[in-house]
Amino acid sequence: MHPYRHAAATPDKAAVIVAETGAVTTYAELDAASNRVAQFFRSKGLEAGERVAFFLTNVPDYFALAWGAQRCGLRFVCISSKLTASEVDYILSDSGAKLLVAGAPLAETASALTTEIERLSLGGDVPGFARLEALLAAQPATPVADETAGAGMLYSSGTTGRPKGILSAMPADPAIDHATPLAMLAHGFFGLGPDSVYLSTAPLYHAAPLGWTMTVHKLGGTVVLMSKFDAEASLKFIEQYKCNSGQFVPTHFVRMLKLPEEIRARYNVSSLKCAIHAAAPCPVPVKRAMIDWWGPVIDEYYAGTEANGFTAIKAAQWLERPGSVxxxxxxxxxHICDEDDVSVGPGVEGTVYFEGPRPFEYHNDPERTAASRNRHSWTTLGDVGRVDEAGYLFLTDRKSFMIISGGVNIYPQEIENHLVTHPKVADVAVIGAPHDDLGEQVVAVVQPLDMADADDALRDELIAYARTALSGVKTPRRIDFMAELPRHDTGKLYKRLIRDAYWAKEVQ
Structure with a gap:
């Protein structure tokens, strides 16, 4: 289970196709390129367990770098292309990376970095950086003598604070082609394999897109790599490349469903056999509409970069238990636990914990690491949920997003899931804002499909719409409009930024 095996068996098969251009990287080319990368890292004196950092957009060379680091035992730190220079400097310093590869499209940010580190550019010149391509060309395309399995050291998206470096244990099996738990799940549960043509819609610096695309390579499939998500383009590429699998987030589904009917009907998506989604619970009406459109191929999982646990559900099972992950x-x-770390029974909400053998820690943050464990040493991502009698998990929301209004606990996810189905709403974030009497009040920040509709009439319409499905205490007391909500490219909402603005009284 490694690209080098597929390079030997099917050297001319496409490992990567650039969706927008059709440019192909074969398995033979990927194997040779990743070997040159591994040779280069060794030539720089980098040893197993040390860190290298990548600051790149979605380009096919990302895979050569990641696989090159993987096959010489390094931890590779993938940095969001949306970060500022100070944020990138923080990750470089915190991770202890010895070498940085930055993409030419990010030259403005990369050239402003202050961290003392060896700097290399990819795809063009960056002031103060050496060109990586020329250095790689001088390396042999053969494996390093001491191949050993490396792993990612990824940082959270920072939606609730500073990005957290997630340090999982290195692979117990040093063989670079060892079977990973994700590969076994991808093949055994989701049916991915050598025939997979997998549409990757999200940035590779994030854990899920990178982990799943590299898993497709382990299984010998083909990755169709989008430079960035676009709703109509995704449909076009599914038809064009006959994609039979791919990964999405609920925001992607919402945006595709909001496309005009004539655009949705223009593309044939019948090739899809497994459309995987995660990142956040999908509103039930949204997922039901997607299944009506694409068929019962929308499968879901719940997990985090921490890889401390994993739940999954097929479309047919979800139709029997709508809303479950x-x-x-x-x-x-x-386990679902109460505030005293006692496991609760079916139907009772509590914090979601996993008891398992995969340890992790938040790098350089022992307090945050300790906060992720309870007295049983079970670990949590901070989510709240419940299980039914059959053990199916239903998520409520993140504990940190809970609103306490007049002494009542309110979780925004339910409110957001309802409001986003309104035909004039493109996106929505619900937060708790200061209130003199209640402590917090429920505020919905709405991104309309058309900002021309952002008026009092739409406010009244949305309040009335909320009351059709929500109790009075959950109905927003205030609705504000924003041209575009601050979402990560992976679909995660930077709700912290919106909430902080209200509590800082920057929004009146």
């Missing part, structure tokens, strides 16, 4: 799969065991 599935049952626990793999070695970990699922």
């Amino acid at each position: 599935g049952t626990c799969i793999g070695e970990a065991k699922l």
Whole structure:
């Protein structure tokens, strides 16, 4: 289970196709390129366990770098292309990376970095950086003598604070082609394999897109790589490349469903056999509409970069239990705990914990690491949920997003899931804002499909719409409009930025 095996068996097969241009990287080319990368890292004196950092947009060379680091035992730190220079400097310093590869499209930010580190550019010149391509060309395309399995050291998206470096244990099996839990799940549960043509819609610096695309390579499939998500373009590429699998987030579904009917009907998506989604619970009406459109191929999982546990559910199971994110799969065991760390029974909400054998820590942050564990040493991502009698998990929201209004606990996800289905709403964030009497009041920040509609009439319409499905205490007391909500390219909402603005009284 490694690209080098597929390079030997099917050297001319496409490992990567650039969606927008059709440019192909074969398995033979990927194997040779990743070997040159590994040779180069060794030539710089980098040893197993040390860190290298990548600051890149979605380009096919990303895979050569990641696989090159993987096959010489390095930890590769993938940095969001949306960060500022100070934020990138923080990650470089915090991770202890010895070498940085930055893409030419990010030259303005990269050239402003202050961290003392060896700097290399990819795809063009960056002031103060050496060109990586020329250095790689001088390296042999053969494996390093001491191949050993490396792993990613990825940082969270920072939606609730500074990005957290997630340090999981290095692979117990040093063989670079060892079977990973994700590869076994991808093949055994989701049916991915050598025939997969997998549409990757999100940035590779994030854990899920990078992990799943590299898993497709382990299984011998083809990755169709989009430079960035676009709703109509995704449909076009599914038809063009006959994609039979791919990964999405609920925001992607919402945006595709909001396309005019004539555009949605223009593309044939019948090739899809497995459309995987995660990142956040999908509103039930949205997922039901996607299944009506694409068929029962929309499968879901719940997990985090921490890889402490994994639940999953097939479309047919979800139709029987709408809103569930599935049952626990793999070695970990699922627990729902109350505030005293006592496991609660079916139907009772509490913090979601996993008991399992995959340790992780937040790099250089022992307090945050300790906060992720309870007295049983079970670990949590900070989510709240419940299980039913059959063990199916239903998520409520992140504990940190809970609103306490007049002494009542309110979770924004339910409100957001309802409001986003309104035909004039493109996106929505619900937060708790200061209130003199209640402590917090429920505020919905709405991104309309058309900002020309952002008026009092739409406010009244949305309040009335909320009351059709929500109790009075959950109905927003205030609705504000924003031209575009601050979402990560992976679909995650930077709700912290919106909430902080209200509490800082920057929004009146």
